[in-house]
Amino acid sequence: MKKVWLDAGHGGTDSGALGNNLREKDITLQLVLHARAYLEHNYSVDVQVTRSTDVFVSLSDRANRANAWGADIFVSMHINAGSGTGFETYRYPSQEGSQSSLLQKELHTEILTIMRKFGTIADRGLKTANYAVLRETNMPAVLTENLFIDTTADAEKLKNATFLREVGEAHARGIAKYLNLPSNQVTFYTIQSGDTFYSTAKKYNITVQQLQ
C-alpha cells in the first residue's frame, strides 16, 4: 500500500501567520484532517500526519519522521501572508518532469479548480524554493500556500468551513491522481464468462491479489 505523509504547517508555540482573527496553525490542521479523512474513506492507502493536534514539531523532525516511515510522498500545507492574494505551490528546485514536479502539477490543478468554485482566485503559479521540509525529505514533496491570511477577501474564504473541507479534499484527490491510488469502495461485480482475474482486476484498478 502507498504511504502518504501529510504535514500541517506550524503548531503549538509556532502560530504561523496571523490575520483577520485567524491563525495559520489552526487552518493547516483543518486542511490536513480533511485530506486524511477523504484519503482513508475513498482509497486503499496508508496515511500518516506530522500532527493531529496543536503541538510544535521542528522542521527537521517533520522530514526525519517521514523519511524514517518510508513515505512515498510528502505534502505540507500552509497559509500565505504578506498582503498578496491567491494560491501557489512549491517544490524543491528541480527540473520540470521530476517526480516532485509531477506531484506539484496534480495538486496545483486540483486545488485551484476547487478554490475557484468559491470565487476569483489568483493563480500565483508553480514555484520552487529551498524550504527545509522540501530539502530534507527523501521522497517527492510539495508545499501548498492556500491563500493569504492577512488579505480580507482571502480570509473570508478561509473562514468558510465548506471551503476548508473542499480544499483539504482537493489535496487528497491530487495525491490520489499522482499515486494512482486504488479505490476502496466496495463494488459488486458478477463474474461473466471470459473474465479472468487479471482482466477484472485491471478493470477496477486493483491488483489480482486484492481481488482474490
Ligand SMILES: [Zn+2]
Ligand atoms: Zn506557513
